[in-house]
Amino acid sequence: MGATIKDVARLAGVSHSTVSRVLNNKAVISDETKKRIYSAMEELKYVPNDLARSFANGNPSTIALAIDTGNASDYSNSFFSNTVFGIETAAHKSNYSLMVVNGSKSHDGTEDIERLLMGKRINGIIFPESIVNKSLLKMLDEKNFPYVILGHPMDAEVETDWVDIDNRQAGEAAVKHLIEKGYRRIAFMSDGNDKVFNQDRIEGYKKELKKNGIEIDEKLIVEGVSTVESGKELTEKLLSGKDVPDALICSNDRMVVGTLRAANEKGIVVPEELGIICCDNTPVMELSFPSITSLNVDTYKLGIKAAEKLIGRIEDEMVEDRANLLPTDVIERGSTLKKMKGAGI
Amino acid sequence: MGATIKDVARLAGVSHSTVSRVLNNKAVISDETKKRIYSAMEELKYVPNDLARSFANGNPSTIALAIDTGNASDYSNSFFSNTVFGIETAAHKSNYSLMVVNGSKSHDGTEDIERLLMGKRINGIIFPESIVNKSLLKMLDEKNFPYVILGHPMDAEVETDWVDIDNRQAGEAAVKHLIEKGYRRIAFMSDGNDKVFNQDRIEGYKKELKKNGIEIDEKLIVEGVSTVESGKELTEKLLSGKDVPDALICSNDRMVVGTLRAANEKGIVVPEELGIICCDNTPVMELSFPSITSLNVDTYKLGIKAAEKLIGRIEDEMVEDRANLLPTDVIERGSTLKKMKGAGI
DNA sequence: CCAAGTTATGCACACGTGTGCATAACTAAA
DNA sequence: TTTAGTTATGCACACGTGTGCATAACTTGG
Numbered sequence: 168m169g170a171t172i173k174d175v176a177r178l179a180g181v182s183h184s185t186v187s188r189v190l191n192n193k194a195v196i197s198d199e200t201k202k203r204i205y206s207a208m209e210e211l212k213y214v215p216n217d218l219a220r221s222f223a224n225g226n227p228s229t230i231a232l233a234i235d236t237g238n239a240s241d242y243s244n245s246f247f248s249n250t251v252f253g254i255e256t257a258a259h260k261s262n263y264s265l266m267v268v269n270g271s272k273s274h275d276g277t278e279d280i281e282r283l284l285m286g287k288r289i290n291g292i293i294f295p296e297s298i299v300n301k302s303l304l305k306m307l308d309e310k311n312f313p314y315v316i317l318g319h320p321m322d323a324e325v326e327t328d329w330v331d332i333d334n335r336q337a338g339e340a341a342v343k344h345l346i347e348k349g350y351r352r353i354a355f356m357s358d359g360n361d362k363v364f365n366q367d368r369i370e371g372y373k374k375e376l377k378k379n380g381i382e383i384d385e386k387l388i389v390e391g392v393s394t395v396e397s398g399k400e401l402t403e404k405l406l407s408g409k410d411v412p413d414a415l416i417c418s419n420d421r422m423v424v425g426t427l428r429a430a431n432e433k434g435i436v437v438p439e440e441l442g443i444i445c446c447d448n449t450p451v452m453e454l455s456f457p458s459i460t461s462l463n464v465d466t467y468k469l470g471i472k473a474a475e476k477l478i479g480r481i482e483d484e485m486v487e488d489r490a491n492l493l494p495t496d497v498i499e500r501g502s503t504l505k506k507m508k509g510a511g512i
Numbered sequence: 513m514g515a516t517i518k519d520v521a522r523l524a525g526v527s528h529s530t531v532s533r534v535l536n537n538k539a540v541i542s543d544e545t546k547k548r549i550y551s552a553m554e555e556l557k558y559v560p561n562d563l564a565r566s567f568a569n570g571n572p573s574t575i576a577l578a579i580d581t582g583n584a585s586d587y588s589n590s591f592f593s594n595t596v597f598g599i600e601t602a603a604h605k606s607n608y609s610l611m612v613v614n615g616s617k618s619h620d621g622t623e624d625i626e627r628l629l630m631g632k633r634i635n636g637i638i639f640p641e642s643i644v645n646k647s648l649l650k651m652l653d654e655k656n657f658p659y660v661i662l663g664h665p666m667d668a669e670v671e672t673d674w675v676d677i678d679n680r681q682a683g684e685a686a687v688k689h690l691i692e693k694g695y696r697r698i699a700f701m702s703d704g705n706d707k708v709f710n711q712d713r714i715e716g717y718k719k720e721l722k723k724n725g726i727e728i729d730e731k732l733i734v735e736g737v738s739t740v741e742s743g744k745e746l747t748e749k750l751l752s753g754k755d756v757p758d759a760l761i762c763s764n765d766r767m768v769v770g771t772l773r774a775a776n777e778k779g780i781v782v783p784e785e786l787g788i789i790c791c792d793n794t795p796v797m798e799l800s801f802p803s804i805t806s807l808n809v810d811t812y813k814l815g816i817k818a819a820e821k822l823i824g825r826i827e828d829e830m831v832e833d834r835a836n837l838l839p840t841d842v843i844e845r846g847s848t849l850k851k852m853k854g855a856g857i
Numbered sequence: 858c859c860a861a862g863t864t865a866t867g868c869a870c871a872c873g874t875g876t877g878c879a880t881a882a883c884t885a886a887a
Numbered sequence: 888t889t890t891a892g893t894t895a896t897g898c899a900c901a902c903g904t905g906t907g908c909a910t911a912a913c914t915t916g917g
């Protein structure tokens with residue numbers, strides 16, 4: 168079948184060691200010899216056996232990404248596919264391959280993964296936060312095995328490397344945008360304050376309000392679940408008292424649809440009477456009426472960062488920061504087109 | 513670091529060959545020896561080196577999935593993640609690992625992929641249809657390298673293995689559902705008749721209409737592009753002439769939003785006056801008002817089928833069918849809740 | 858012209874596992 | 888008891904590549 172390094176050596180009239188050295192630039196080889204070797208490689212259409220290579224130098228040059236059924240529903244739209252593409256791209260750039268492995272908690276993922284990494288097929292592994300648990304982290308730590316977590320690890324007892332959206336900054340950016348548009352009384356609607364990302368967003372939200380001299384009203388921070396109905400109910404309540412908010416930050420695409428419906432039923436006009444920003448930039452943002460301003464994250468870049476961080480950890484024990492946070496961008500759409508105060512016409 | 517087969521052999525007082533045979537059930541080994549070997553393995557926490565194994569028997573036991581930036585936008589929501597999970601699951605079941613590789617057309621994917629498979633790291637590869645091209649297929653065919661295409665290959669000059677949604681059946685199922693609900697004059701709105709999946713859907717649409725004795729009206733088959741505006745325009749036209757349709761099958765989630773808006777503006781009530789089915793089962797279907805009945809595909813299963821087909825091709829030259837089509841299910845929502853003709857109340 | 862240094866290359870072994878062949882130990886048949 | 892057959896195991900080599908060490912060929916300085 169395929170030619171080996173020995174075939175090339177024979178044809179070029181040298182030993183296979185010399186060919187190996189040429190392949191890896193490991194020693195000074197005379198130009199003439201190199202030339203003979205290259206033309207032999209070409210003639211035989213030689214391609215190095217990656218498996219033999221990995222094996223010989225005891226380095227698989229491969230990282231893994233653990234996935235779970237959970238990813239399908241938890242992550243917003245193209246999150247997964249973009250992130251995987253980013254991971255592959257960064258890995259490829261550093262001459263690593265990417266494997267995908269099952270990290271389901273169901274059949275004791277920890278043991279499966281332990282076996283996997285003991286099998287020396289991979290140098291390191293990336294986990295979505297939804298998969299990790301204490302026993303897994305403990306095991307990885309004990310074995311001193313390189314890993315990176317996608318998302319903010321919740322109750323880790325050990326220090327871990329992780330990359331995530333900068334949710335504090337997201338909260339700030341949302342408030343900043345609304346204030347620029349002229350909104351002042353800004354509510355925050357969360358789909359669960361037990362979730363770290365909501366805690367972080369609220370922290371940023373408060374910080375930016377303070378920065379702008381706006382007093383924080385805890386009544387404007389409301390909590391529900393990730394459904395249209397929950398979003399609708401909460402919005403109705405917010406809009407029915409006195410001191411009604413003139414803008415709303417919503418952590419979730421389902422809830423924000425509920426908000427639109429509530430406003431519509433109450434005859435409150437978006438964006439003139441109510442500005443809306445959603446923290447999830449899903450296709451629904453463009454398709455709703457009005458379309459909804461949202462916070463976007465470069466999920467491709469998130470993958471790049473995750474892989475780079477992991478590879479850094481693999482090749483080089485010293486890694487600067489444990490966490491790596493990506494900022495979000497405001498994508499302005501119809502739900503925040505409020506006229507500036509005092510604008511003409 | 514990790515114990516090797518030789519360490520186990522030494523501890524158990526046998527040769528490494530014997531240990532290897534026990535590991536692979538390759539020969540009759542006395543129970544007593546087996547016992548000694550197993551306890552030695554346990555004591556040393558032996559895990560076979562997968563890399564060495566693959567290398568030694570010249571079989572990487574690995575399949576690859578090619579991905580592309582394209583996947584991020586082309587595929588509906590959780591398609592990718594579910595399918596990948598399915599592929600991994602089926603691969604794992606047959607003791608294969610899954611690698612993800614970059615199949616971008618940009619930097620001559622064909623050459624990259626050729627190098628990859630010549631590197632003997634993988635046994636076969638799965639491509640999304642969006643990536644394949646003639647030169648790639650030709651190369652794979654010449655090398656007789658196992659592969660499966662996810663989607664319906666368009667202009668393949670060679671016979672290929674592929675798995676896809678059964679779009680003919682989808683067209684039939686949509687019509688069937690609408691007829692059961694009492695609709696009779698059914699339109700079809702496509703986002704491009706050059707696309708094979710639309711051609712197939714239309715074929716099924718026509719077939720099912722005929723089957724139910726409904727004459728086909730070519731004026732009811734309209735073509736646009738994948739935007740809200742296009743869907744809105746086409747719907748307006750359809751609803752403005754005489755012989756107005758009472759139902760509409762829409763190939764795309766953006767267009768169907770346009771349809772809802774057009775109906776809304778014209779004061780046509782969905783589902784009473786217009787029934788709607790969308791061929792894309794995206795989150796928008798649930799979030800719109802009314803929610804939209806759609807055709808759903810088990811994308812997890814699609815991944816399973818793809819991997820199974822590929823592995824079948826790898827292990828066993830004989831594979832029954834070239835194509836493998838998965839049926840769709842109708843998920844009934846608000847847009848087709850028309851009362852049955854003659855129903856009471 | 859010789860010694861010391863440099864350059865270019867080969868030899869032989871290593872990596873961890875699998876396997877064909879040889880063989881020792883045992884069993885059953887004659 | 889001998890022979891043929893069976894069972895259990897070891898030996899040695901293979902897979903393709905990488906690499907430390909040895910060494911031949913060549914260069915340079917005195």
